[in-house]
Amino acid sequence: MSSDASSAQVNEWILGPEQEFRMEVDSQAKLQIKRGTAELFGTELVEGYPYTFEPGRKIAIFTWHGCTIAVTGTQQPTVAYTAEETPxxxxxxxxxxxxxxxxxxxxxxxxxxxxxxxxxxxxxxxxxxxxxxxxxxxxxxxxxxxxxxxxxxxxxxxxxxxxxxxxxxxxxxxxxxxxxxxxxxxxxxxxxxxxxxxxxxxxxxxxxxxxxxxxxxxxxxxxxxxxxxxxxxxxxxxxxxxxxxxxxxxxxxxxxxxxxxxxxxxxxxxxxxxxxxxxxxxxxxxxAKSGGVVDKTQSYRRTLTSRRIREYFYGTPKSELSPHSSTLPYSELVVRRVGLDGAVAPSSALPIGQERILNPEARLSRVEPSAVLLHSILAMSNASLPELGSRTQSSSKEEDEKIIGHNLAGFVHVSDVDDVKKKITILTPNPGRLPRKYLIMGALKWVEL
Missing domain, CATH: 3.40.50.300 (P-loop containing nucleotide triphosphate hydrolases)
Known part of the structure; x- marks a missing residue:
């Protein structure tokens, strides 16, 4: 028997009809329905199956008819109790x-x-x-x-x-x-x-x-x-x-x-x-709000965001992915930033007879590949690039509407930028050459640890 197995602690809770088991864990824990029926946010749990919950999970197991729950882990759950009042x-x-x-x-x-x-x-x-x-x-x-x-x-x-x-x-x-x-x-x-x-x-x-x-x-x-x-x-x-x-x-x-x-x-x-x-x-x-809802701290929200991004590229322990890293020359990238920043002249200041083409927030500005992209999560538009790409200083009305009007094909993560060699290293969930698509930059950054 391994040391991890020997140090595991098993705790059981018996729930009556229409009761809820609420748990928060700081280390990995396995939960099993020993007897009866129960559900997690409407998904029925299989009796006898050991469900694995990663650190930081906050869960609420509800039973309509009663059940026995067993939780196994190397540490006691941070929070674990049974509630009788639920919505x-x-x-x-x-x-x-x-x-x-x-x-x-x-x-x-x-x-x-x-x-x-x-x-x-x-x-x-x-x-x-x-x-x-x-x-x-x-x-x-x-x-x-x-x-x-x-x-x-x-x-x-x-x-x-x-x-x-x-x-x-x-x-x-x-x-x-x-x-x-x-x-x-x-x-x-x-x-x-x-x-x-x-x-x-x-x-x-x-x-x-x-x-x-x-x-x-x-x-x-x-x-x-x-x-x-x-x-x-x-x-x-x-x-x-x-x-x-x-x-x-x-x-x-x-x-x-x-x-x-x-x-x-x-x-x-x-x-x-x-x-x-x-x-x-x-x-x-x-x-009514459920008494089991937990207020999230800013630190916990940042953890959720980081975990969600990591799961997109690497998958989960249950469904792992094999992401692909590739290095490209700056010349192969066309990046647009969504939502123009800075002061914008009012419509009254425009030349007589001229109307604003798009609201400034729905405009896109060109981003020259550089260190500013480091750690960015770039969205890949389903809008394809023109044959020769765009080399204008700012996006045209047609280009803006084309990009805004299309949904996304996926995301890439900029893991490294070399301004000397004019090359950029990106991470994608799957191998293969990056399609000729517009890449869209927002405010989302992720530092892989």
């Missing part, structure tokens, strides 16, 4: 109402429910979206999950992005949704915003969410199963900020939302109820 009954009722709407849509060849989940920071918006997605999948639906949160790394892709994907299988207990089609069952559509707060470039964010909404609604119309299954929209906490009211209104409008779910914010519930008083087709639902 799961209200979450189930919400699912049943949505499922009834799906059945109606299926029978009448119409759109299923389009739900947006709102609330401040750390109230469980993403957890609820996963629960609703998992419950829907278990009943034969294939709902569209939309992730508008650009902060920590989201459900489907990297930080700084907004995305959508059709979900055809339950969320993986150990790996989550990840960025892999193996996990989600489909390849997500991703647009690169480039910043972690939506208030940084509000007009750019509005432009991109509108593009994503067009893509999402097209997905619904192309597949009857997805259409009646509907969509769940997970949102950033900044939607509760008064500065983001116009962004929220645009999102509700462009996605055709017919149900607004608000977690843990009485004021927002009252405001939106009044705002949409003349929209009887739009239901507004208030839910």
């Amino acid at each position: 799961m009954r209200s979450y189930l009722n919400l699912h049943l109402a949505l499922q009834q709407a799906r059945e109606f849509a299926k029978q009448n060849t119409s759109d299923g429910p389009k739900v947006i989940i709102l609330g401040p920071t750390d109230v469980g918006k993403t957890s609820l979206s996963h629960i609703l997605i998992n419950y829907a999948v278990k009943q034969g639906a294939r709902p569209l999950l939309v992730d508008l949160d650009t902060n920590e790394g989201g459900s489907l892709t990297l930080p700084g992005c907004i995305s959508a994907a059709v979900i055809s299988r339950p969320v993986d207990v150990e790996d989550g949704l990840g960025a892999s089609a193996v996990v989600t069952g489909s390849t997500p559509s991703v647009w690169y915003y480039g910043y972690t707060t939506i208030l940084e470039k509000k007009d750019l964010y509005k432009t991109l969410t509108t593009k994503l909404a067009e893509s999402a609604l097209k997905k619904l119309q192309e597949d009857s199963l997805v259409r009646w299954s509907g969509m769940i929209v997970d949102t950033p906490s900044q939607f509760t900020d008064p500065q983001a009211e116009a962004l929220l209104e645009n999102t509700v409008d462009k996605f055709g939302v017919n149900s607004i779910v608000i977690i843990g914010n009485e004021r927002m519930y009252a405001r939106l109820t009044q705002q949409y008083i003349n929209r009887p087709e739009l239901s507004i639902i208030k839910l």
Whole structure:
């Protein structure tokens, strides 16, 4: 027996019906359902299977009928307790109402429910979206999950992005949704915003969410199963900020939302109820915050962001990837920075008869390859380069619209820059020559440790 095995500690908890086991771990831990049934954010756990949770995970195992849980690790969990009060009954009722709407849509060849989940920071918006997605999948639906949160790394892709994907299988207990089609069952559509707060470039964010909404609604119309299954929209906490009211209104409008779910914010519930008083087709639902939701520190958020980026390139212990490093001359790269910085002249200062082509935040500036790219995460647009590339000092209107209008093909990480030799080293998830695509730079950096 190894020393690690001999030093492992095993603890058991017995849960009654409708109780929840909440745990936080600082070292790797294995969790097993010894008896009974249980679920993690709507994904049913297999009895007897040892699930591995990496350091830093915060989980909540819920049981409808009771179960026995065993946790094995070299250290005691940082936090581990059983809770009797949970919001799961209200979450189930919400699912049943949505499922009834799906059945109606299926029978009448119409759109299923389009739900947006709102609330401040750390109230469980993403957890609820996963629960609703998992419950829907278990009943034969294939709902569209939309992730508008650009902060920590989201459900489907990297930080700084907004995305959508059709979900055809339950969320993986150990790996989550990840960025892999193996996990989600489909390849997500991703647009690169480039910043972690939506208030940084509000007009750019509005432009991109509108593009994503067009893509999402097209997905619904192309597949009857997805259409009646509907969509769940997970949102950033900044939607509760008064500065983001116009962004929220645009999102509700462009996605055709017919149900607004608000977690843990009485004021927002009252405001939106009044705002949409003349929209009887739009239901507004208030839910309580779960007592198991943990406030995330800035340090923990940075850890989540770093882990999410690493997983994109290297995979997870369960699904490892073999990333490829390659060195390219500066001449082979065409990099654009999203969202112009600096002061912009007002429209009144433009020459008579001339109008601004695009909002400055939706413009792209040329970035000459140099040390400024070191450690950057560059998004690769699906927009292909012209045959000879672009050599103008700034992007043209057509080029801007082309890049902004296309979703992403993937990401690369700039691991080294040699200004003397005019060469750059990049990391990609897969081997092969870098396609002739525009690379987009935002504010996202990652130092590989």
